[in-house]
Amino acid sequence: MSCVYIVPLLELRPQTRQRLCVAIEQQTFWSAELLDVPFDGQFAYDQVREQYHSSQILLGLKNLIKPGTDKILAIVPFDLFIPILTFVYGEAHLDGPAAVVSIYRLRPEFFGLPPAPELVVERLIKESIHELGHTFGLRHCRNRGCVLNASTYVEEIDLKTHEFCAACREEIVRHAGK
């Protein structure tokens, strides 16, 4: 059975790992498990911008799995960027093997607000499934409740659910079954 391998570059509580795996399995119909590999993403650090280049992280991740059968998702604590944008919450290969999500800007502390661990877990699950959706070839969805709805504000992440809408679910079933 095809698998989504999760590579956390930060300490995740067992309960959080469990919730993340279950959510991914329920939404993608693929099994999900943690992968213990020596990968720290430091090669993607950009000294000028003091951020990490998410596209380079994706290239690094791609080499860690069997091509064509599995998918890999990295969860990173640092701030991600692509050259043309000031930041990204995550990035994925469209219809490809790798995805990356950063919790850097998902934490309320980033905006000067008090910590809210449960909220961060919810946002992490949503963004992980969102980026994985792209690896299954899906594009942004206009349904505001769908996890594939584009979010450029963190509040927009909070507004959507962690589930695919009916139309995207159909696509996922079609792609995941490949």
Added chain:
Amino acid sequence: MNQTISLLVVDDEESVRTSLHNWFREDGYEVGTAKDAYEALQLIERAHWDILLLDIKMPGMDGLELQRRVRQVNKDVIIIIMTAYASVDTAVQSLKEGSYDYVVKPFNPDELSHLIRNAAEHIVLKNENVQLRQDVSQISGMEEIVGDSPQMRRVMELVQTVAASDSTVVIRGESGTGKELIARAIHCHSPRRYFPIVPVNCGALAETLLESELFGHEKGAFTGAQSRRKGKFEMADRGTLFLDEIGNISQKMQMELLRVLESKQFTRVGGNQTIHVDIRLICATNKNLEKAVEEGSFREDLYYRINVFTIILPPLRERKSDIPLLAQHFVSKYAKIMNKEIKEISSEAMDILIRHNWPGNIRELENAVERAMVVGKPPYLKPQDLPFQLAKEALEEAPDQDSLAEVEKRHIRNVLNRNHWNISRSAMKLGIDRVTLYNKIKKYQLRK
């Protein structure tokens, strides 16, 4: 947005092209990239792009020069300039030369997302606008005008001729001859067709009401004027005002109307603000205006002001050859409205319709067919379905008046009409061969 928006990213930095390509693809856009202005020009020549994202600093031809070149051949494409430096001068220059907006690199994802979304909505609205204008142009406004008689063909020629001008038109004809339809047809063929045609039935309103109806009123202008209201003149601005039954308006209103037509300005009832309007006037009347002028009940100056071009609609009794077409048109119309399977009119019933004098003209015919459609049963309307008076007239008049040849001619014409002039089918129904039918058509000078 259902249509896919296409986007061309022009930047000499590969990482920028790749990043934007992936970012926009995830958003569902169709994305192309070009590494310089020359490659961009080739791609623009080969395919249609809705949005161009141009880097301002590129080796060879820069973004501003590329924008100029593109603008020479395509005025509609949306151009967004990308710059690494927040230089107000270059940004202003790019906007002056027709770019939609500019963004400073690296972009904030929110800003970029909103900018492209707004541009896409702008394109969709623009395309919709073009489509709607085409749709409006295709509405001829003549579908409801049914008739193939020489009189009606002449009327339609006049409609086409006068529509292109901005002249005032007076449509004259008995009640029920379809004067408003002709007014609408003129409007639909005129350059004013994208603006409203506003009909006012002058005969149906008392003098004071008509004044407020035409010119509008200010709040408190009279008892019951609880708020400011626009009049028909204002509503018809840049369009057409259709004054039906103009022969019925009072002397005072005639004077007011003349003043507005001369000056193209007026004030609302109870107001003092002058309002300018640009309207075309079409009037209709069933009265003899010349006689009314002679008798002094209609102002001579107003008569000459409105009587620039006249279209006279013939009464139905003078174009009886249109009755089968009109009757069939109303059968189809009411079959659809009433969801009935009645498709035709029997030859006997059609005879009755043709023989009737129709003092109420097309309106009376439509009412008669509507009434018959209510009581009639499929597959076709029979004489007993027609209003009692018509059937009775037919019974009383029919036997002795027509010669055998006239009865034959009428019957053949009805069968041909019912069979949409399919000669083989009509001949079969009549029990004669096709050659005989052709001979009869020639003999009786029947025409489709």
